[in-house]
Amino acid sequence: MTATAVALPAPVVEMIGVRRFFEGPPEVRAINGVDLTIGQGEYLSIVGPSGSGKSTLLHLLGLLDNPTGGVYRLDGVDTMSLRERRRAVLRGERIGFVFQSFHLLDHRTVLENVALSMVYVGVPRRERLARARVALERVGLSHRMDFAPTTLSGGERQRVAIARALVAEPSLLLADEPTGNLDSANAEAILQVFDELHSEGMTLAVITHDAQVSRRAQRQVRIVDGTLQW
Amino acid sequence: MVTQAGPPDPAGGPSTSRRRRRLRSRPAVRDLLDEALAGVAARPTRLILTTLGTVLGVAALVGTVGLGQTAAGQITQRFDLAAATRVVVQPDDKGGQEGEAATQLPWDAPDRIKRLNGVEAVGTVSNLEIGDDLVQNVTGLDNGAGKALQVMAGSAGLWDAVRATLQTGRFFDQGHDQRADKVVVLGKHAAERLGINRVDSQPAVFIGDEPYTVIGILESVSGRAELNDAVIMPNGAARTAYDLESPDAVEIRTAVGAAQLIAEQAPIAIEPNNPSTLRVDAPPKQGAVRKGVESDLNALFLLLGAVALLVGGLGIANVTLLSVLERTSEIGLRRALGAARRHIAVQFLVESVIVGFLGGLLGTAVGVILTVSVSWIRDWTPILDNRLAFGSPLLGAFIGLVAGTYPAWKASAIQPITALRGT
Numbered sequence: 001m002t003a004t005a006v007a008l009p010a011p012v013v014e015m016i017g018v019r020r021f022f023e024g025p026p027e028v029r030a031i032n033g034v035d036l037t038i039g040q041g042e043y044l045s046i047v048g049p050s051g052s053g054k055s056t057l058l059h060l061l062g063l064l065d066n067p068t069g070g071v072y073r074l075d076g077v078d079t080m081s082l083r084e085r086r087r088a089v090l091r092g093e094r095i096g097f098v099f100q101s102f103h104l105l106d107h108r109t110v111l112e113n114v115a116l117s118m119v120y121v122g123v124p125r126r127e128r129l130a131r132a133r134v135a136l137e138r139v140g141l142s143h144r145m146d147f148a149p150t151t152l153s154g155g156e157r158q159r160v161a162i163a164r165a166l167v168a169e170p171s172l173l174l175a176d177e178p179t180g181n182l183d184s185a186n187a188e189a190i191l192q193v194f195d196e197l198h199s200e201g202m203t204l205a206v207i208t209h210d211a212q213v214s215r216r217a218q219r220q221v222r223i224v225d226g227t228l229q230w
Numbered sequence: 231m232v233t234q235a236g237p238p239d240p241a242g243g244p245s246t247s248r249r250r251r252r253l254r255s256r257p258a259v260r261d262l263l264d265e266a267l268a269g270v271a272a273r274p275t276r277l278i279l280t281t282l283g284t285v286l287g288v289a290a291l292v293g294t295v296g297l298g299q300t301a302a303g304q305i306t307q308r309f310d311l312a313a314a315t316r317v318v319v320q321p322d323d324k325g326g327q328e329g330e331a332a333t334q335l336p337w338d339a340p341d342r343i344k345r346l347n348g349v350e351a352v353g354t355v356s357n358l359e360i361g362d363d364l365v366q367n368v369t370g371l372d373n374g375a376g377k378a379l380q381v382m383a384g385s386a387g388l389w390d391a392v393r394a395t396l397q398t399g400r401f402f403d404q405g406h407d408q409r410a411d412k413v414v415v416l417g418k419h420a421a422e423r424l425g426i427n428r429v430d431s432q433p434a435v436f437i438g439d440e441p442y443t444v445i446g447i448l449e450s451v452s453g454r455a456e457l458n459d460a461v462i463m464p465n466g467a468a469r470t471a472y473d474l475e476s477p478d479a480v481e482i483r484t485a486v487g488a489a490q491l492i493a494e495q496a497p498i499a500i501e502p503n504n505p506s507t508l509r510v511d512a513p514p515k516q517g518a519v520r521k522g523v524e525s526d527l528n529a530l531f532l533l534l535g536a537v538a539l540l541v542g543g544l545g546i547a548n549v550t551l552l553s554v555l556e557r558t559s560e561i562g563l564r565r566a567l568g569a570a571r572r573h574i575a576v577q578f579l580v581e582s583v584i585v586g587f588l589g590g591l592l593g594t595a596v597g598v599i600l601t602v603s604v605s606w607i608r609d610w611t612p613i614l615d616n617r618l619a620f621g622s623p624l625l626g627a628f629i630g631l632v633a634g635t636y637p638a639w640k641a642s643a644i645q646p647i648t649a650l651r652g653t
């Protein structure tokens with residue numbers, strides 16, 4: 001598996017000795033020395049028991065949180081030296097998030113929810129809406145564009161979230177337990193979308209503790225007590 | 231250092247140059263405004279409740295100021311020219327401030343006053359003590375009523391000073407005064423009582439045993455109404471017949487707006503050594519009249535309005551803060567989508583400004599309606615400053631801005647990982 005990753009041209013993610021300690025007392029070493037490389041177009045799953053540091057790692061990967069130490073390069077950009085403003089821009093540009101609980105805005109239509117991910121990137125409004133429509137078609141929800149998210153099923157909501165994550169054309173799609181709130185049929189639909197995205201060259205990192213979900217990925221890494229195990 | 235190279239892949243590995251450009255781009259101001267508007271519009275019931283305080287406060291302010299301006303307008307319309315230009319000087323009964331004895335007005339007081347700039351006319355007026363003398367007409371009738379008739383004395387300038395007009399005949403002049411002619415002018419009611427309505431036949435009235443020729447009958451006077459009930463003779467005659475020692479009072483008619491100045495200068499002109507022994511009656515300042523009316527009612531309402539605005543501001547701050555706490559997951563999501571801290575702050579600040587502005591707009595409308603309604607009921611002409619009408623919504627917006635500052639800062643300080651955790 002590792003050989004495949006090395007063979008890829010330029011890594012999207014390069015983590016060397018990354019640590020994330022939460023100041024105590026007691027101090028929690030949530031991530032304790034992670035070396036991780038994710039090549040372009042890779043489909044990676046991160047599995048591990050509850051409390052092992054999966055979500056923390058994902059937050060670090062997504063620039064939502066700052067490592068206590070180590071090196072993290074995203075698309076070759078050294079993120080450690082960046083100010084928060086630049087990190088926000090980089091986050092908006094290069095990362096797409098899919099959360100277990102969807103995080104859709106209830107008061108906005110499905111289309112607006114998807115278009116929202118291009119607001120902070122500075123895409124003009126007209127273009128935003130056009131691209132949001134394409135992304136929603138892409139996940140098979142063109143008939144739900146003007147609906148309120150609250151009227152959708154869990155599977156549909158997660159597909160809206162995926163459309164939102166990929167519409168800004170990120171370098172890396174991060175998903176934290178994307179199927180955690182879904183039944184198996186809906187989960188399968190989501191995994192199928194991921195498969196398709198992977199086949200189209202998208203780089204994906206999916207966090208899960210579901211072995212079924214993990215197996216769909218091209219490469220699996222295991223995290224225990226804040227450290228990766230191969 | 232961008233290491234990506236080669237053609238873009240189907241998943242959207244865009245070209246390096248486009249990446250660079252987009253890295254520098256920012257959300258348009260318009261987009262942030264849209265987001266804030268959507269945030270406000272999403273909770274209409276809350277919006278109404280939040281704006282309530284601001285609506286009340288601005289309505290109270292606009293209503294108070296509007297009604298104040300309207301009322302002030304009415305006062306100006308009813309502005310009494312005669313009262314505003316009348317100054318009366320007389321000896322202070324209590325004596326001077328430093329305990330000097332009460333002075334007597336000098337006979338040349340009118341001449342001294344006349345020199346002051348802003349004096350239009352000046353004259354003296356005195357009540358005469360006639361003892362047991364009766365005022366009677368030639369026929370000797372009206373005995374009973376004669377007792378009640380007051381006999382007064384004046385200088386030739388008195389008539390102009392009190393804006394006297396004649397029914398018939400003429401006023402006495404300086405010549406009558408100097409010669410101590412036995413002539414009188416009758417007040418309107420006095421003439422009725424004495425049964426005299428013509429002067430061409432030179433009718434006479436008796437004061438005691440002395441006959442006085444009636445040369446004129448008054449139609450009206452302003453200020454000193456007792457002249458209407460009096461028989462008035464020139465000072466010269468009064469000094470001869472009744473030993474009048476000094477005038478009781480000096481009546482001054484000033485130019486418009488000069489009354490206050492004359493009131494200050496007159497005592498010094500008459501009594502340069504002891505001006506404080508004289509009492510001066512002058513109209514209150516025009517501004518003082520207006521202020522008096524406004525201050526009674528308006529201070530209360532302005533205070534009420536200010537309190538309502540404060541409460542309104544606190545209300546906005548409170549609800550916005552609540553809304554921030556409630557929307558942490560939205561904040562986290564926006565941060566995940568690339569929003570910087572300041573974008574979050576701006577959104578909540580703008581939301582709060584919008585709420586304040588809407589409150590101000592609504593409050594202005596209510597205040598204007600209030601002003602117009604009250605004016606209509608009281609039959610007044612509503613007067614409202616344009617600046618007030620257009621400025622008040624901005625006041626609401628400003629309150630929203632101030633109220634939203636802390637919640638906005640709070641919102642921007644929320645860590646994305648905290649915001650996204652859990653649900």
Ligand SMILES: Nc1ncnc2c1ncn2[C@@H]1O[C@H](COP(=O)(O)OP(=O)(O)OP(=O)(O)O)[C@@H](O)[C@H]1O
Nearest residue numbers: 022028030048049050051052053054055056057209
């Ligand atoms: N803000 C924080 N402060 C202190 N400790 C924290 C904080 N966030 C996470 N932790 C701790 O770090 C460890 C890793 O947490 P994390 O959420 O990454 O686990 P996880 O693998 O995602 O678990 P789960 O599968 O239950 O979601 C846990 O022990 C957690 O208590």
Ligand SMILES: [Mg+2]
Nearest residue numbers: 054055056176
């Ligand atoms: Mg987790």
